[in-house]
Amino acid sequence: MSTEVSIPTSLTERLEMGSEALRFPATFDEFVALLEKAEYPVEYERGEIIIMSIATDEHERIVANLLGALYVELKDKPSYGRYGSNRHVYIPDLRKAYAPDVSVVKGKPEEFEYSKGKTAYTNPWLVAEVISPSSRNRDFGEKLQGYKSIAGLDHILYIEQAQPFVTLFERISGTHRWKSTDYDDEEQLLEIGEVRFRVGDLYVQV
Numbered sequence: 342m343s344t345e346v347s348i349p350t351s352l353t354e355r356l357e358m359g360s361e362a363l364r365f366p367a368t369f370d371e372f373v374a375l376l377e378k379a380e381y382p383v384e385y386e387r388g389e390i391i392i393m394s395i396a397t398d399e400h401e402r403i404v405a406n407l408l409g410a411l412y413v414e415l416k417d418k419p420s421y422g423r424y425g426s427n428r429h430v431y432i433p434d435l436r437k438a439y440a441p442d443v444s445v446v447k448g449k450p451e452e453f454e455y456s457k458g459k460t461a462y463t464n465p466w467l468v469a470e471v472i473s474p475s476s477r478n479r480d481f482g483e484k485l486q487g488y489k490s491i492a493g494l495d496h497i498l499y500i501e502q503a504q505p506f507v508t509l510f511e512r513i514s515g516t517h518r519w520k521s522t523d524y525d526d527e528e529q530l531l532e533i534g535e536v537r538f539r540v541g542d543l544y545v546q547v
Contacts, residue, residue, distance in 0.1 A: 348390065350378040360395040361475050369436060373455045382426055386437040386483065393440065394475045399502045402547045403471050404442045407500070410538040411445065418535065421466070422446045429461035430468060430491070437487050443469040443498075465491065467533060469498035485510075489519055496533050505544050507531065 348365055349355050367375075372385040382393040396404075408423060415421040426440045431453040438461060447466035454460050468488055470480050480499065488497050489510070497510035497519075507524040509531065524531060527541030 348375060348379075348392070350375070350380065352380040355379075355381045355392065356395070358392075362394040362479075363392040365390045365392070372438065373459070376455060376459055382440045384429075384437075384439050386435070386439075386487065391479075394473065397473065397502065399547050400442075400471045400473060402545075403500055403502055403543055406543050406545050406547075407443050407469060407498075410542050411443070411536065414536040414538065415445070420448055422450060424462075430465050431455075431461035431463050432487055432491055433463060435487055435490060439468075439484065439487065441465075441468040442471050443467075463491075464493045466494065467496040467498065468494065469500065471500045471502050473502055489517075498531075498533065500543055502547070505540055507540055507543065509533065 349358065366388060367390040368388070369385065372383070372390050375383060375390060384391040384393065404425065408425065411423050415423060422445065424444045424446070426442050428444060430439045430441055430444055431437070432439070433453060444462070444465045445467040446462055446464060448464075450462050451464040452460040453463050470476070470484075472480055485497070488494060495512045499508040499510070501507070505525065505527050508521055509524070510519050510521045512519055524540045527539065527544065529540045531538055531540060
């Protein structure tokens with residue numbers, strides 16, 4: 342595959358291809374080359390470049406609300422770093438590169454270098470995704486499996502954008518097993534380690 346020919350690099354060209362996620366067969370080296378040029382989010386898994394779908398206004402408001410809630414909870418805890426989707430999470434064992442809507446690293450970040458000046462974290466403590474109809478199957482399928490394989494990851498937060506509904510996946514301490522809890526009431530309290538906020542805080546002005 343020729344990345345330069347098959348995949349657009351500008352946001353304008355990407356928008357001309359529609360709003361849904363797109364997949365292109367590619368080598369990992371071609372993915373890294375695209376990272377240098379692409380003006381939009383891309384991911385990589387199983388020999389494919391995934392061009393992410395175009396986010397809705399509701400999606401971005403939820404992301405902003407989550408980052409705001411995390412700021413309030415973690416501003417006095419310097420061991421935690423908060424990041425948006427421009428910061429990749431890389432899974433070396435699976436050679437997968439994801440761009441979660443929100444991630445948190447606890448402690449010293451561990452980095453994988455794609456190329457000079459292009460890095461991704463390999464040790465997130467929390468990852469969060471806002472679920473849309475176009476991303477649902479992948480988010481709950483291969484992407485969730487990929488996240489669960491990250492040794493140091495303790496929390497995975499999936500947030501519905503169409504209605505107040507949140508699923509929190511938590512690693513059972515000292516194991517490779519996970520438990521999940523659903524929250525469907527805006528007054529319910531989400532507890533993620535030291536972080537606490539209401540479900541409704543995620544849906545302000547959505």
